[in-house]
Amino acid sequence: MKKILFGSLIVASSLFAQVKGDIEVPYIPYEIKMGKGFDTVQANCLMCHSFGYIINQGPQSREFWKEKVEKMIKAFGAPITKEDAKTVEEYLFKHYGNGKEK
Amino acid sequence: MKRRDFLKTSLAASALLGASKSLAGTTHQPIDGREVSKMAFPEKKPLITYSDRPPLLESPRSTFVHEFTPNDEFFVRWHLPEIPKHNDLDKYVIEIDGLVERPIKITIGELKKNFEQVEVNAVLQCGGNSRSAFDPIAGGIQWGSGAMGCAKWKGVRLKDVLDYAGLKKNAHWIEFNGKDKAAYYKTPNFVREIELHELDDNVIIAYEMNGEDLPYLNGFPVRLVMPGYYSDNWVKMLSHITVSDKYKSLFFMDVAYRVPDNKTESETPTKRAKKTKPITHMNVKSVIGYPTNGEKVYYNSHVVVRGVAFDSGYGIKKVEISLDGGKTWEEANLKADNGRYSYRGFYYPFKPTKYGKIKLMARATNNLGETQPFAHEIGWNHGGYKYNGIDEVTIEVI
Numbered sequence: 001m002k003k004i005l006f007g008s009l010i011v012a013s014s015l016f017a018q019v020k021g022d023i024e025v026p027y028i029p030y031e032i033k034m035g036k037g038f039d040t041v042q043a044n045c046l047m048c049h050s051f052g053y054i055i056n057q058g059p060q061s062r063e064f065w066k067e068k069v070e071k072m073i074k075a076f077g078a079p080i081t082k083e084d085a086k087t088v089e090e091y092l093f094k095h096y097g098n099g100k101e102k
Numbered sequence: 103m104k105r106r107d108f109l110k111t112s113l114a115a116s117a118l119l120g121a122s123k124s125l126a127g128t129t130h131q132p133i134d135g136r137e138v139s140k141m142a143f144p145e146k147k148p149l150i151t152y153s154d155r156p157p158l159l160e161s162p163r164s165t166f167v168h169e170f171t172p173n174d175e176f177f178v179r180w181h182l183p184e185i186p187k188h189n190d191l192d193k194y195v196i197e198i199d200g201l202v203e204r205p206i207k208i209t210i211g212e213l214k215k216n217f218e219q220v221e222v223n224a225v226l227q228c229g230g231n232s233r234s235a236f237d238p239i240a241g242g243i244q245w246g247s248g249a250m251g252c253a254k255w256k257g258v259r260l261k262d263v264l265d266y267a268g269l270k271k272n273a274h275w276i277e278f279n280g281k282d283k284a285a286y287y288k289t290p291n292f293v294r295e296i297e298l299h300e301l302d303d304n305v306i307i308a309y310e311m312n313g314e315d316l317p318y319l320n321g322f323p324v325r326l327v328m329p330g331y332y333s334d335n336w337v338k339m340l341s342h343i344t345v346s347d348k349y350k351s352l353f354f355m356d357v358a359y360r361v362p363d364n365k366t367e368s369e370t371p372t373k374r375a376k377k378t379k380p381i382t383h384m385n386v387k388s389v390i391g392y393p394t395n396g397e398k399v400y401y402n403s404h405v406v407v408r409g410v411a412f413d414s415g416y417g418i419k420k421v422e423i424s425l426d427g428g429k430t431w432e433e434a435n436l437k438a439d440n441g442r443y444s445y446r447g448f449y450y451p452f453k454p455t456k457y458g459k460i461k462l463m464a465r466a467t468n469n470l471g472e473t474q475p476f477a478h479e480i481g482w483n484h485g486g487y488k489y490n491g492i493d494e495v496t497i498e499v500i
Contacts, residue, residue: 020331025319026141026356048183048285052153067445068241076351098239 028052037091044080044088048072054096061100065092107278108360110137116134127482129369131494133234133246135395142408143409144316147174154244157319161248163495166391167408169440170223171251173312178319179228179249179333181292181354184283189323189339196307196324200277200345203268209308210323217258217290218248222304223444224329224411225252226336229359233486235477238371247389247493252410252445255327257308261301264345272347274298278326281339289352294335296328304329304443307340308381329443329447330414332381333361355380361487369479375483383414386474387490388421388448388466397497407434409493411466418446419471424463425452426474431465454499462495 030051032038045054059067069085069092072078080088108311139151143159150160157180165171191210199205227250234244264276277295284291302423309316316322321338328335361367362375369375388411399405411418416441422431437447446466452458467473477491 024155025143028139028141028151036212048289049152050155052151052158053156053243056152056158056243057241058234058244060241061240064241075357076284076290077286077288 021066029067030055033095035091035095037087037094040084040087041091044078044084045072047083048078050075054092060092061098061102062089062093063102065089065097068092118119119330124166124372124492125372127369128237129235129477129480129482129489129491130237131235131477131491132232132405132489133244134163135494136160136162136246138439143178143319145174146176146178146319149177150246150248151222152245152411155183156185157255158243159319161247161251163246163248163389163394165248165251166389166410167392169313169410169437169445170253173253173314173317173320173434176226176251176253176311176317176320177228177249179243180282182282182318183310184285184288186281186331186339191323194341196343198263198267198343198345200343201270201273201347202345206267208263212440213258213263213307213309213324216263219256219346220259220306221254221256221328222329222440223252223254223308223441224304225250225335225384226325226327227251227384227412229334229487230485231331232489232491233492235465235480236486237488238482240482240484242486250389251439252412253311254313255306255308255311256310257324257327257471260305260326261303263307264343267345267413268301269345270408275317275346275349276301277344277346278335278337279341279342279344280321280325280337281401292337292354293350293352294337294354295349295352296335297319300328313407330383332384334357334381342402359485359487361483361485366481367488368483370482371484378427381487384412385488385490386413386418386438386466386472387411388474388493389463390493390495391463393462393495393497395495395497397495398500399454399497401457401499402455405452405454405497407446407450407452407462409464410447411444411464411467413466413472415442416469416472417442419467421446421448421464421466424465425453425460427461428463434464457499459498461491461498462497465492477486 136150138148152158158182165175193206231249279293284314306327358376362369363377363379390409392408421434434448434450
């Protein structure tokens, strides 16, 4: 059997223990496109959610990704610098964009 | 209608007419037939998996032959990444405070012992279920039609527990919070509020699902059950109830889970509705569980179309099936009525007498006479909420 990978690059995924015994949520290694800005995405986004949460939004416009990053900062309090926010937006639009600005 | 509302509506209408298709926003069948993951999550069969942190799992179409969704096939949706590693039943408490005569902390044992235990059969559906039907793609997880399930929930009436704590005269809002936490202190918790008048005897704090403890990923040990409402109100791992006289401004109330506040609850991508309202009650919907898309059946064999239908509690009056792309409809047989908030199972036997592809459709109508529109008749909304288009499955007769 393939060994299940636990823990991700930044933080371990939540470990679950139930009264009936220990159970753990598997870590899923998503296939992610490599490219400029990848490290910044890794450092800023994975603290709160998986790559799956990003790629399963579907291909989106630049404006969509820009608003998403802004939402993470404004609504969810993620400490992302202005510079990093721009880098993340560029990465997301390049690799998970629909080619449209709006 | 107020003049301003009229203006807004007519503007939206002219935008719809004047704009190209993509500008207006369209709606089609949700994405179907995604593969289940090879990796199973705790207490779950392998399901369609969108995210591990927070866990987001969808039931495949084949689940919807069951009138009660098996616990290990039930969808999972969390908002925040930090879910407690362990909930000790002996120590777990729900805290009730705010505008109550006596603030209390109540254990699961006390819940079961001190209050009448009740059961309610009810559908739990994500407001964004079928979101992948919207074009341009609405933001959020691109669910197919499997972010829903139906279970026999057992627990105690929230009303009884609040009565025990004693609501003060000016009590108006009830706020619910669960044990899940964000990674950052500044991130708002997944807190929901309801108004006192929304509370009836069917709203329960549930500790059992289909005769078993709640699965961990469905909110063990207790969650709120609000029959007829979308799942955003069904707070999992419920740990804190606060009663207040004021509405608190909360992200998950004010921004998420809202639709345009107009008759068709729709808008255009370029002209978003200014006024929105919470999604609250579910509209009438049905999903075919068998056959599934691409299924091959033999000519002149006995095929039984099966599925489930539901609404927000008026009850299902009929489900119709079409074998010719929606031109003609025939009534399916309804299975036993398991309660007005429950799935109503349906089945429709037929013998295919023509080779080739057949498009099957299912259309439910509730006791108010509300019926499902065709997918393309549904107006677009940017959150991708409340899709309830007529379900379609294409099979091949060989």
